[in-house]
Amino acid sequence: MKTKEWHVLAAVIAAGLMSFSGVLIETSMNVTFPHLMQEFNTNASGIQWVTTGYLLAIAVVVPVTAFLLKNYSVKKLFILANLLFLAGVMLDSWAPTLTILLTGRIFQGIGTGIALPLMFHIILTKSPMNKRGVMMGIGTMTTSIAPAIGPTYGGILLSSLGWRSIFWFLIPLILLALVMGLMSIPDEHVTRTERFSWGAFLTLTVGLSTLLIAVEQLSWQYFGLSLIFLVGFYYCNKRRQMLNLAVFRNKTFDELTYSFLVYQAMLLGLSFVLPNYLQLGLHVTSTQAGLFMFPGAVLGAVLAPISGRLLDKIGAVKPILGGITLSTTGLVLMSVFFPVMSFWTLLLAHMLLMTGTGLAYSNIMTVTLGTLPPEQSADGNSILNTMQQFVGASATAIVAQIFSRTVTTHSNGTGTMLGSQYGVWLLTALMLGSVVCFWFVKRQLQTKA
Structure with missing residues (x-):
């Protein structure tokens, strides 16, 4: 796993620690939302921008990484991402107002937006082909485990030291990632050969921002404005x-991308719905709501590199199809029996769902990017990560909107239960579509294998 001066595994872990930290904060803050709503005097739709604004910052920055990777060295980009993320964490570790908290989240989003595609770029360009599945499993493990560990981490710290401590304890982890990156990533010379397309960047930034606002507010005016800027991006690009x-x-890339994005929507949507439902609907503590996500997190973490190894040995179809089937079963059980599920039966359904996630999630990304020729790898990586973050932001905004509106129109207990169930229904419908989509593409993957 050494390429000249590269130490690939250490480099992947260093970039992965940053990506892990970014997603960990993203989901750990969801547990704090009931508390933050009181402290900053806002509602669920307002406070969800702590997550949505962060994801939007990632979605805006990730497209730029294709240009950055072609014109700057990996080491310089890694250092830049690390310092930006560290600045955001330190800002939020004392944030006295919601505005300052959101500013820090944007800095973190920019850092994560560079680090996330950087990690997959290192895997795709530096790891040997016969170990790519395992390496993608390790890389994806760092980001797929974080949505489930986040509420546990956030719940324990919220109840013991306060929500700002969520940021304190990540500072040593970011510094460790910086040291590992400096030691494992060589400073390769890269000649800048392209001019940056500011027109494409600005139109895409405004287009994605207004589209997310349109989704969050269900506004046709913002949707129309977004469409204008996205068309402008197309021509500028x-x-x-x-x-x-x-x-x-x-076509294969498109179909697999849908399945991958559904998993992102499911992970982020549930990381909002379940902790809030457990606290407001089942009246458990923030610590218990956080610990609820932990068993599924362990399953997802253990299975991600194992499923990557299976991909290297037997191909992609069986582990992905098995994973999607298990995830869909878990979601269907939740959607049908949600009103009568206790803490423990809901936990079992979530563990089943996360077992499927561990088998399928990283392998879908590996196969999706593997359908592209090498010259399109950086662009495919950036596009997939951009869509991943935007879909995550949109899923969080949509389920938050459903949750907030249902609670407003019903009594508190009934509204919380119905709002959570409606959110699960939406995610289940998306996952069923993913099953159909993968069924059509699996024959092509079998033929290719």
């Missing part, structure tokens, strides 16, 4: 390319 949109001409 055509004139001076920031992203190679030709990847979407690959």
Whole structure:
């Protein structure tokens, strides 16, 4: 796993620690929302911007990484991402107002937006082909385990030391990632050959921002404005390319991307719904709500590299199909029996769902990017990560909106239960679509294998 001066595993772990920290904070803050709503005098739709604003910052920055990777060294990008993330964490560790908290979250989002595709770029370009599945499993493990560990981490610290301590304890982890990165990533010389397309960047930034606001507020006016700017991005990108949109001409890439994005929506949507339902509906403590997510997190973490090894040995179809089947079964059980589920039966359904996630999630990403030729790898990586973060932000915004509106129109107990169930229904419908989509593409994967 050494390539010249590269120490690939250590480099992946260093970038993975940053990505893990970013997703950990993202989901650990969900447990604090009832507390933050009181402290900052806002509602669920307002406070969800602590997560949504962060994800939007990632979604805006990730498309730029295709340009950055072609024109700057990996080591410089890693250092930049680390310092930006560290600045955001330190800012939020004392944030006295919601505005300052959101500012720190944006800094963290920019850092994570660089680090996340950087990690997968290192795997795709530096790891040997016969170990790529395992390495993708290790890389994805760092981000797929975090949504489940986050509420546990956040719940324990919220009840013992307060929500700001969630940021304190990540500072040593970020410094460790910085040291590992400096030691394992060589400073390779990269000649800058392209000019940055500011027109494409600005139109995409405004387009994604207004689209997310349109989703969050269910506003046709913002949707129309978003459409105008996204069309503007298409023409600006055509004139001076920031992203190679030709990847979407690959039908297999498109179909697998849908399945991958559904998993992101499910993980982020449930990380909002379940901790809030447990606290407001079943009246458990924030610590208990956080610990609820932990068994599933362990399953997802253990199975991610194992499933990658299975991909290297027997191909992608069986582990992915098995994983999607288990995840869908867990979601269907939740959606049908949600009103009568106790803490423990809900926990079992979540563990079943996360078992499927561990088998399928990282392998879907590996296969999706593997359908592209090498010259489109960086662009495919950036596009997939951009869509991943935007879908995560949209899923959080949508389920928060459903949750908030249902609680407002019903009595508190009934509204909390119904709002949570409606959110689970939506995620179940998306997952059923993923099953159908993967069924059509699996024959192509079997033929390729």
